[in-house]
Amino acid sequence: MARAELDACDSRSFHERIAADLRDEIMSGDLAPGSPLPSTVHLKERFGASGATVQKALQLLKDERLVVGRAGAAVTVREHRQRTIRPAPSVAATRPGEPHPWLAEASRHGTRAESRLLEVAEAVPPSDVRAALGLAEAGTAQLRRQLLTIDDEPAELVASYYPLEIAAGSAIAERRRITGGTPTLLAELGHPPRLSVDRVSARVPTQEQCRALKLPSDLPVLRTLRIVYSDHERPIEVSVLVKAGHLYELQYEFSPEGGA
Numbered sequence: 001m002a003r004a005e006l007d008a009c010d011s012r013s014f015h016e017r018i019a020a021d022l023r024d025e026i027m028s029g030d031l032a033p034g035s036p037l038p039s040t041v042h043l044k045e046r047f048g049a050s051g052a053t054v055q056k057a058l059q060l061l062k063d064e065r066l067v068v069g070r071a072g073a074a075v076t077v078r079e080h081r082q083r084t085i086r087p088a089p090s091v092a093a094t095r096p097g098e099p100h101p102w103l104a105e106a107s108r109h110g111t112r113a114e115s116r117l118l119e120v121a122e123a124v125p126p127s128d129v130r131a132a133l134g135l136a137e138a139g140t141a142q143l144r145r146q147l148l149t150i151d152d153e154p155a156e157l158v159a160s161y162y163p164l165e166i167a168a169g170s171a172i173a174e175r176r177r178i179t180g181g182t183p184t185l186l187a188e189l190g191h192p193p194r195l196s197v198d199r200v201s202a203r204v205p206t207q208e209q210c211r212a213l214k215l216p217s218d219l220p221v222l223r224t225l226r227i228v229y230s231d232h233e234r235p236i237e238v239s240v241l242v243k244a245g246h247l248y249e250l251q252y253e254f255s256p257e258g259g260a
Contacts, residue, residue, distance in 0.1 A: 015056035018047050022057065023246060026066050026077055036074045037067060063216035064246055065153070083111075083150065085243075086251045111150050119145040120175040125161045125238070132227045132238045133163060141238075142167035144182075147212055154213045155248070160239040166191060182237065183228075191230040193237070198252075199225040202245055209242050220245040 010017055025031045038046070043054045058075055061067045069075030123143040124130075130139055141161040148156040160182065167173045171185060178185050183193050202220040205213070209221055222245045228237040 014047075014049060015053045015060065018043070018049060018054065018057035019060040021047075022061060023064070023066060026061070027246065027249075031077050033077050033079045036076050037069075060217070064219065065216075066246065083155075083247065084249050084251050086253070112152075113155070114149050115177070116147045116149065117144070117175065117177065118147055119143065120173065122164065123161075126240065128225055129161050129238045129240065132225070133161060133235050140164065142173055144172065156241055156243040157209060157212045158239055158241050160237055162237055163235075166236060186228075186230070186236055191234070191236045193228050194231060195229040195233075197227045197229070198250075199227075200250060201225075205242075213242070213244055215244060222248060222250065224250070 012020070022031070022037065031037065037043075037058070040051055040054050043049070043057075044051055047054070049057075058067065058069070062069065062075075065078065067075050067077055121143050122140050124138060125133065125135070125141050125143070129141070130137070133139075133141055135141065142164055143159060143161055145157075145159045147154055148158060162172050162182075166186070166189060170189060171178050172182060186193060201223050203223050204218050205215055205221045209215065210218075213221070215221070221242050224239075224241040226237075226239045226241060227235055228239075230236045
């Protein structure tokens with residue numbers, strides 16, 4: 001497609017379009033972790049762009065924590081340019097002494113994961129959370145809000161809501177960490193997690209999400225609405241999990257049930 005046609009159908013600045021093409025190659029693995037990006041001369045020829053435009057595109061990728069490099073040196077893809085998260089294990093209860101599955105999963109990949117508790121309060125959840133919990137329009141739930149980090153970088157903003165009748169008088173309502181995570185505690189309270197349902201969407205980040213996750217621009221975030229059910233299909237936890245869409249992907253695993 002000719003440059004003029006691209007300009008007509010894509011309103012982004014030229015350097016943003018170049019960054020988008022390179023970002024896709026990084027996220028798909030065509031530009032592997034630790035490998036150098038093509039030279040500025042090569043990128044100028046490939047995209048028909050000036051050196052200044054190419055440098056602006058590379059700066060975007062640096063700001064997005066996808067590549068590293070400095071003036072006069074080669075720009076390389078970061079070793080952890082994108083992380084794969086397997087959501088399913090995060091709803092399982094842990095055995096005594098075991099770390100939360102989310103933390104254990106990170107350590108298996110040689111990274112250090114931590115969670116920071118930001119808020120514990122009774123609050124009115126967003127509309128979709130209220131609907132999942134079966135709350136009235138002004139109904140409240142117990143909120144626990146956390147920021148998860150990997151190697152000291154913000155990874156995920158998590159807001160979890162619990163029915164007040166379950167949370168009252170338990171560690172869920174206290175401003176402290178819960179040993180083994182809430183799945184373990186919920187099981188101890190007589191509400192073992194039986195089923196988790198995720199609804200994933202891509203959205204433009206809110207102001208709070210931009211600040212908390214240190215996002216460089218309005219690149220989309222992945223928003224997961226996770227509903228955890230116990231016995232008799234009772235919802236016991238509804239969480240809103242938000243992570244940078246250009247740094248993380250979700251991996252779900254399925255197996256066929258029965259024969260043809």
